[in-house]
Amino acid sequence: MKAQDYSLLLCTNGAPEGWPALHYGVWLAGQLQLSVTLLGIVEEGAREPVVRQVLEATTGELEATDVPYTTRVRPGRARRVIVAEAVPEEHLVVLGSMGRSPLRRWLRGRAFRRMMSDLPVPFIYTAAAHRRLRRILVSTGALDHAASAECWGVEMARRVGAALTVLHVVEPARFDYPTTERLEAHWQDLLTTDTPQARRLRALLERAEAEGVDAELEVRHGSVTHEIVAQARAEPYDLIVMGSRYSSQSLRSQYLPDVAARVLETLSRPVLVVRAGQWCALAERGLEDDKY
Numbered sequence: 001m002k003a004q005d006y007s008l009l010l011c012t013n014g015a016p017e018g019w020p021a022l023h024y025g026v027w028l029a030g031q032l033q034l035s036v037t038l039l040g041i042v043e044e045g046a047r048e049p050v051v052r053q054v055l056e057a058t059t060g061e062l063e064a065t066d067v068p069y070t071t072r073v074r075p076g077r078a079r080r081v082i083v084a085e086a087v088p089e090e091h092l093v094v095l096g097s098m099g100r101s102p103l104r105r106w107l108r109g110r111a112f113r114r115m116m117s118d119l120p121v122p123f124i125y126t127a128a129a130h131r132r133l134r135r136i137l138v139s140t141g142a143l144d145h146a147a148s149a150e151c152w153g154v155e156m157a158r159r160v161g162a163a164l165t166v167l168h169v170v171e172p173a174r175f176d177y178p179t180t181e182r183l184e185a186h187w188q189d190l191l192t193t194d195t196p197q198a199r200r201l202r203a204l205l206e207r208a209e210a211e212g213v214d215a216e217l218e219v220r221h222g223s224v225t226h227e228i229v230a231q232a233r234a235e236p237y238d239l240i241v242m243g244s245r246y247s248s249q250s251l252r253s254q255y256l257p258d259v260a261a262r263v264l265e266t267l268s269r270p271v272l273v274v275r276a277g278q279w280c281a282l283a284e285r286g287l288e289d290d291k292y
Helices: 016-032 045-064 078-085 102-108 111-116 144-160 178-185 187-192 196-210 224-234 259-266
Strands: 007-012 035-042 069-075 091-095 123-125 135-139 163-170 215-221 239-244 271-275
Touching: 007 016, 007 045, 007 078, 016 035, 016 045, 016 091, 016 123, 016 144, 035 045, 035 078, 045 069, 069 078, 078 091, 078 111, 135 144, 135 224, 144 163, 144 196, 144 239, 144 271, 163 187, 163 196, 163 224, 187 196, 187 215, 196 215, 215 224, 224 239, 224 259, 239 259, 259 271
Parallel strands: 007 035, 007 091, 035 069, 091 123, 135 163, 135 239, 163 215, 239 271
Antiparallel strands: 123 271
16 A cells, blocks of 8 residues: 555644644654645634644644645535545544534534544544554444444554453343343353354454454443443553444434443543444555555
């Protein structure tokens, strides 16, 4: 793969609150050996000079680290512009705060929450320039919809030589199904069962081992959101990788809260969100064989 074929899409509307995400994106591009597409969003005409100043400062960082880049400036609301500019199989989006007022966040919710169901590509949200990637936590429900997130977690760990923790949360059984009963009864020794989740988790650990990734399994029991946050806070993870089951076309997304969104709102570390079915570029295009 060539650098111009896949890139990090770094987004800014000029808000100072979003600068740490730009710094993080520049650093991450170097770690993953990816190029950068730098997107400046002019939400109001008077803000264009500020946006261009931020772009100029960021391009200076990119040139100093020899990361290939291109820049774009687009007018419009951030959510619509980012969704329109993010191209499937070409971009991994890096987002930070858009500097919305507390009142607006309270009335309309965080910008990423409204954006995540429409984004056609995976995205990383971070409020800080966390320049370390030694330990990665992948949270998985160990079912088919988690495949893309699992792939991104394994391949990112392989790419940078990070240790990987696979987290699976067994929720309290709500229905009397044989599989859910076995899961709850044997959650502490889950891998010894013949449940679909156990088979998938064993295969995931085997895949990580085959890729040369140091991986371990952590199984918790309880509320999914609570247990993910608890695990993320228990150890010094540098990146949290999560799947998001619901798309913008899903009726269920209208009345079921997305676990990924709630975790994003709680944790301050970078979180990579991969929606079900989104392409795992790091595996498919063989990035390990190319340098830029």
